[in-house]
Amino acid sequence: MSSAYLLASNSQFADTVIPSNHPQQDLDQKDPGDRHPEEGQMNRAQTDQRHERSDQTGKLEIDQHQETDQLNKLSDGHSAQHHANLSNGVPVNDGTSEKTKPSNDTPANVDNHSHHDCQHWHHVGDKVKEYILIDSKPKDVLTETRPREDVIIRSIRPVPITIKRKPFIAGPDSKLRNAGTARAYMAATEEKPYGTTHRDWARNHSHQTVLQQHCDFFDTDRDGIIWPQDTFWGFHKLGFGIILSLIAVFVIHANFSYPTLPTWLPDPFFRLYVANIHKDKHGSDSGTYDHEGRFVPQKFEDIFEKYADGRDFVTLWDVSNMMKGQQCIADPIGWGGAFFEWLATYLMLWPEDGRMMKEDIRGIYDGSLFYKIAARRASNKAYGYE
Template sequence: MADSTPTNTAKIRERKSGFEAAKDNNETVVVAEKSYITSKRLPAVSLADVIEKPGVARANAAVSVNKPEGDLEWARKNDGYSPLQQHILFWDRDGDGMIFPWDTYIGFRELGFNFIFSILATLIININFSYPTRLAYSWFPDPWFRVYVPSIHKAKHGSDSGTYDPEGRFVPQLFENLFSKWDQDGDGALTLRELFLLMHGHRCAADPFGWFAALFEWGTTWLLIQKESKVYREDLRAIYDGSIFWKIREARKTPAGWTQGWGLGGDGFVGGTKMF
């Protein structure tokens, strides 16, 4: 069933030039006649009907048109942490504010990834993000390659979606733009092809690290939560605030297991089907 939320209302409006749109008293101009890309990638409009001040970054919750106030229980449980910090708390196993390489490895194993992928993820994350987060405390690199939770905002890289702002807050408008711009059939989910288009559309010039980081992050997201070959809005929102990681770990302890993703970790699933 198509998603009828305000995120997609721009897609059913007549695409008007700036001059024509200006004639409408209540029309916000989102297409520039001489900039072809603005007619292809329309931002989410009318979000204020559902989300209060959607352009204001949230410091405590990841919100969407499906959850205009975010996951209230999760936000209360993690009060005081920014959404970006909440995103990585799953790997801070002892709550000391530091993520050691073995914390990263164990966390990915608990999410169902096999040991090869988990080692690769550990190398990518701790080697690349340890020093930026360490800079809040010292110019000297961390000998243990720890990632520091309080200063995780320093690990924000280019060519990302912009949903986290530079301080680690969550921007509802930019999250909903992911679906307004890239969800081509308006069903509230992104296919693998649409995710590649999204990554391509967010690439910054001369930013090979950001390109690779985005590919790793979106690729991992796809492997973890795809359902019916799509990444759904609410699952993606729960990736941003980190709540879904705990849900996956608990699901994997049950006989049914975690039935989304691509079973890369040896749970016996290929796609959403348990094979062995």
């Protein structure tokens, strides 16, 4: 079928007509006198009859044979003009009253940043017109009863924030499969679908979750317990001074020690138990770590897709927007935790151009970058560069 329809009579969305490779008119909504000359050949009685059935069932029923005949009559000029109208968000002239037409309150001036987004106004019976943005290839994207499996609706025009912050979608040639499925020990991204492969990092740490790998650098004796002094020396090796390292010890161990303890009694030494480190997950973060300490590629990619326009780096301004966008209500621990983590990340990377690269941030999530930075600093000291 060359065009398709989403039947949603019991939802807040009106029945949606989405253009395909051959853009079409909404045959049921337009009066025969308002169509192109070729379309005026449509029988008015058949149109009225379909309207009556639509009112009774709340669904659009299109005669497939009539639709096919109509497509054959459309000239290239008419098709191009209709496609242009759809692309510009021009409503179908269905002869409805003013109360059903788009008002000035409709955010129609929102920019459409994706050339793959198909746009179409529609109206069925007394239902309110709705504006739909659909990301798909230019082909039939809906069936008569439900969206096709290869269609993802990620933005709707009446809610501008869904256009401003579009979630990541892997391309057809991407090696990153099932991005929404959390990886237990691989910090997988579109560029690194198998995580960190340098020196077989992911395989050598396959007994640890990605969050546990993040803490591995600070557990120098590999006993699964991180003492405050371990954190201090770890930050110092990463280039933080004495004062900043002490601040890091206070922030981390004062807030995150108790949830990891194997008992209900507080630990007077404020130690962190790596086996329970997943209990330290807080709100208002990116969601890259799940509640079991796994790595969620979708959430990581969303950082750059939503807040950095798909770039392979983020700036402090991008991070600021992300922290605002990810804030949960009444979550001071989460707000403070996110601020501290990204501030520490920026200070550790200290990019000369202000750009924190995607691969470096990924290396911080799985902890592999900590060893590289510490080794580089140790080498510089050995040669007298520091």
